[in-house]
Amino acid sequence: MLANQIGYYSLILGLLFSFLLCGVSIRDFNNSNKRVNQNVYTLLFLQLTFVVVSFLSLILTFVNSDFSNETVFNNSHTTKPLFYKIAGTWGNHEGSLLLWLLVLTLFIFLFLVKSREQPKKYRILTLLFQQLIIIGFFLFVLMTSNPFNYLFPTPTEGLGLNPILQDPALAIHPPLLYLGYVGSSIIFSASLAAVTQDYISKEWGQHIKKWILISWIFLTIGIMLGSIWAYYELGWGGFWFWDPVENVSLMPWLTLTALLHCILVLERRTALTSWVVILSITTFTLSMCGTFLVRSGILNSVHTFANDPARGIFILIFLFILIFLSLGIFFLFHKENKKNLNNFFWLSKESAIMVNNWFMMYFLSVVLIGTVYPIFLDVISSEKISVGPPFYHKLIVPFLVPFLLFMALGPKLQWIKSKIEKKNSLIIFFIISVVLTFFILKNITTDFLFYTILISAAFFLFFTTLNELFLKKFINVSQVIAHFGFSLFILAILFNSILSSEIITNIKVGEKYNFNKSEIFFKKIEEKEESNFNSIIGHFRITDEKGKVVELKPEIRIYNQPEIITSEADIKTTLLEDKFLVMNIVKGDEYFNIRYQIKPFMLWIWVSVLLLSLGGLISLFKKKYEK
Amino acid sequence: MKNKYKSIILFLFFIFCFVVLYKGLDNPNIYSPNIKVEKKIPLFTAKDFNSNNYINSDIIFEENKYYIVNIWASWCVPCIKEHPLLMELSTNQSIKIIGLNYRDNLNNAKKFINEFGNPYTQILIDSDGTLAVEFGAYGVPETLIIDKHKKIIKKFVGPINGEIVQEIKSIIK
Numbered sequence: 126m127l128a129n130q131i132g133y134y135s136l137i138l139g140l141l142f143s144f145l146l147c148g149v150s151i152r153d154f155n156n157s158n159k160r161v162n163q164n165v166y167t168l169l170f171l172q173l174t175f176v177v178v179s180f181l182s183l184i185l186t187f188v189n190s191d192f193s194n195e196t197v198f199n200n201s202h203t204t205k206p207l208f209y210k211i212a213g214t215w216g217n218h219e220g221s222l223l224l225w226l227l228v229l230t231l232f233i234f235l236f237l238v239k240s241r242e243q244p245k246k247y248r249i250l251t252l253l254f255q256q257l258i259i260i261g262f263f264l265f266v267l268m269t270s271n272p273f274n275y276l277f278p279t280p281t282e283g284l285g286l287n288p289i290l291q292d293p294a295l296a297i298h299p300p301l302l303y304l305g306y307v308g309s310s311i312i313f314s315a316s317l318a319a320v321t322q323d324y325i326s327k328e329w330g331q332h333i334k335k336w337i338l339i340s341w342i343f344l345t346i347g348i349m350l351g352s353i354w355a356y357y358e359l360g361w362g363g364f365w366f367w368d369p370v371e372n373v374s375l376m377p378w379l380t381l382t383a384l385l386h387c388i389l390v391l392e393r394r395t396a397l398t399s400w401v402v403i404l405s406i407t408t409f410t411l412s413m414c415g416t417f418l419v420r421s422g423i424l425n426s427v428h429t430f431a432n433d434p435a436r437g438i439f440i441l442i443f444l445f446i447l448i449f450l451s452l453g454i455f456f457l458f459h460k461e462n463k464k465n466l467n468n469f470f471w472l473s474k475e476s477a478i479m480v481n482n483w484f485m486m487y488f489l490s491v492v493l494i495g496t497v498y499p500i501f502l503d504v505i506s507s508e509k510i511s512v513g514p515p516f517y518h519k520l521i522v523p524f525l526v527p528f529l530l531f532m533a534l535g536p537k538l539q540w541i542k543s544k545i546e547k548k549n550s551l552i553i554f555f556i557i558s559v560v561l562t563f564f565i566l567k568n569i570t571t572d573f574l575f576y577t578i579l580i581s582a583a584f585f586l587f588f589t590t591l592n593e594l595f596l597k598k599f600i601n602v603s604q605v606i607a608h609f610g611f612s613l614f615i616l617a618i619l620f621n622s623i624l625s626s627e628i629i630t631n632i633k634v635g636e637k638y639n640f641n642k643s644e645i646f647f648k649k650i651e652e653k654e655e656s657n658f659n660s661i662i663g664h665f666r667i668t669d670e671k672g673k674v675v676e677l678k679p680e681i682r683i684y685n686q687p688e689i690i691t692s693e694a695d696i697k698t699t700l701l702e703d704k705f706l707v708m709n710i711v712k713g714d715e716y717f718n719i720r721y722q723i724k725p726f727m728l729w730i731w732v733s734v735l736l737l738s739l740g741g742l743i744s745l746f747k748k749k750y751e752k
Numbered sequence: 753m754k755n756k757y758k759s760i761i762l763f764l765f766f767i768f769c770f771v772v773l774y775k776g777l778d779n780p781n782i783y784s785p786n787i788k789v790e791k792k793i794p795l796f797t798a799k800d801f802n803s804n805n806y807i808n809s810d811i812i813f814e815e816n817k818y819y820i821v822n823i824w825a826s827w828c829v830p831c832i833k834e835h836p837l838l839m840e841l842s843t844n845q846s847i848k849i850i851g852l853n854y855r856d857n858l859n860n861a862k863k864f865i866n867e868f869g870n871p872y873t874q875i876l877i878d879s880d881g882t883l884a885v886e887f888g889a890y891g892v893p894e895t896l897i898i899d900k901h902k903k904i905i906k907k908f909v910g911p912i913n914g915e916i917v918q919e920i921k922s923i924i925k
Binding site: 417421423445449452456504505 | 755758759762763766770772773774775776777855
């Protein structure tokens with residue numbers, strides 16, 4: 126009760142501080158003083174404190190199961206374990222927006238503290254743009270999605286959290302993804318401020334790079350966690366479904382990756398400025414757009430918590446205000462470089478980075494069109510279509526071949542002007558890759574030619590980066606690790622999709638099922654009672670063709686609040702493959718439907734994404750930039 | 753000059769996007785199934801609500817009669833909303849309404865019937881929700897029309913309203 130009130134009023138106070146901050150910083154902007162006024166720091170700190178207090182009070186109401194709070198009533202239950210009571214705080218629309226606000230205010234505070242050596246006017250403008258976003262979100266939360274709505278009479282029990290969200294990966298996935306999403310807001314504000322101050326320069330590039338890296342790392346890991354969750358919780362054995370919700374997290378990642386590469390040019394000399402500004406704007410706009418698409422209910426998914434048209438309209442208007450504001454600023458203030466530094470010699474690192482940009486833009490347009498085209502078509506011709514994986518695979522996969530080759534060659538080039546060195550070793554690597562692929566694929570696949578080309582390209586990147594890693598040791602280590610991670614990622618995905626196999630059958634206790642010299646034996650079922658669900662655990666013994674035995678125990682959970690049945694897959698992960706078993710109830714029968722999958726190299730998909738992020742992390746902590 | 757055109761075109765483009773997305777918000781994204789092929793009702797045995805005996809679907813649905821199957825539950829709030837309309841339909845002698853009690857507590861369901869009235873000629877218990885799946889249901893409530901040849905000819909997802917009642921009446925005439 127009390128926490129509820131405190132949370133609500135802290136939120137209002139936070140909004141008031143936003144207005145105060147705007148006033149104080151505008152006054153400070155015109156002040157000739159070289160330093161940012163101390164009051165700005167104080168106000169910003171107070172704002173952050175109030176948002177933190179508000180967030181903590183929401184957690185407290187969740188922990189106490191205070192059902193007089195509407196959000197708690199809708200998303201919690203007394204029998205839920207403490208961990209999920211806390212995680213439930215951001216497992217719903219209202220709470221997750223409060224988390225957005227928290228990250229927004231936290232980042233601008235850190236930005237101001239960490240940017241003391243930057244020009245004062247630029248810092249204050251960044252603060253103002255960020256406050257604009259913050260005010261928008263405060264109003265959004267208070268007007269349409271107040272997490273502290275009071276219920277009277279107080280219900281005795283809550284409705285419970287959607288069981289498929291009761292999962293450790295899902296408890297940390299939203300905060301990490303948000304750090305990435307919202308981190309891009311700082312890049313957005315800072316680039317707008319820099320454009321108005323005509324400060325897009327080498328120095329700015331070096332300073333903003335850290336923020337880009339931070340968002341990029343969090344976004345990468347956030348997406349990965351979501352994907353891991355989908356892999357073992359949704360029970361289909363896939364890890365990426367090209368669901369609109371996944372796509373909207375991938376789109377900012379693509380622009381952010383392009384931006385990261387552009388900044389490598391900008392931190393050396395003032396070039397590619399338009400690219401940098403437009404990519405900064407697009408990244409944040411796409412993050413906002415993602416929030417709009419999944420929260421307005423215009424798309425249906427696990428993330429669509431409630432269909433409230435008022436929310437959709439609010440974000441839509443806010444989103445377009447930001448788009449028009451940033452475009453206006455860009456066209457009014459941005460001056461294209463007179464010296465025409467964007468004309469690069471064709472064989473240079475700069476042009477390789479431009480090539481990367483164009484690839485990223487291509488991938489982005491494919492994903493963007495696949496995601497929003499159904500909405501547009503529905504509105505214009507009221508025809509309903511759904512765009513599925515084949516569309517993305519057909520349009521993206523073939524272009525991976527040149528992309529991978531460029532990724533191997535690009536980093537070998539020098540800045541400004543160069544020629545390809547060590548041609549021989551590259552040719553040797555190329556031949557090795559093709560031959561190796563040929564022998565690996567010889568007995569396996571149907572679409573031989575296509576996969577040979579694709580996997581050769583991936584192997585080529587793999588070997589060149591591996592070679593780089595061992596020969597040159599600690600030069601460009603972040604880039605090499607990231608690119609190596611990417612080659613591993615593509616290889617893992619390709620081999621996974623080629624070599625995966627699946628058995629679906631109905632089986633009852635005591636039965637054996639034989640296939641390809643392997644055997645599935647359904648030993649017994651065990652029933653268990655937990656506080657928030659009952660579970661049926663199947664004990665299976667699987668003997669594979671080499672005579673190796675694994676025990677797998679998939680589970681069916683029957684949650685009591687809300688009443689939902691979920692299937693928990695049991696997965697045995699080894700270095701080379703995952704064995705994945707999930708079971709389902711067949712109605713009115715002693716039979717269970719089981720789905721057994723062998724998924725090679727699953728582990729390496731996650732490891733490679735971690736390597737990718739590690740590359741970013743090393744770059745973040747390195748004092749000097751790469752050569 | 754060139755920049756000016758660029759910005760105007762971009763501006764118009766984004767206005768277009770705004771309008772489309774705004775319109776998109778109004779579009780219901782609830783998927784309403786279009787039955788193209790008329791499907792025969794499934795064969796099943798189910799427990800009767802009142803007698804607790806098992807009955808075969810062949811006995812429930814007779815040839816040459818129209819039936820309405822209504823999937824409902826006492827915990828379902830929209831079901832309460834549509835209930836008066838079902839009561840109104842039940843006064844029509846040529847219509848037989850079969851209730852399918854979906855994943856419900858029997859006592860709550862009985863209270864529901866006592867309180868709001870019983871429009872059903874027969875109620876079947878579907879305690880684990882599988883029977884509803886057999887009928888191809890999307891959720892609760894849902895109303896299906898079954899024709900003289902035991903085929904599902906129409907399906908209404910969600911609570912019925914006055915319009916739908918008129919439609920049902922016109923089909924059954």
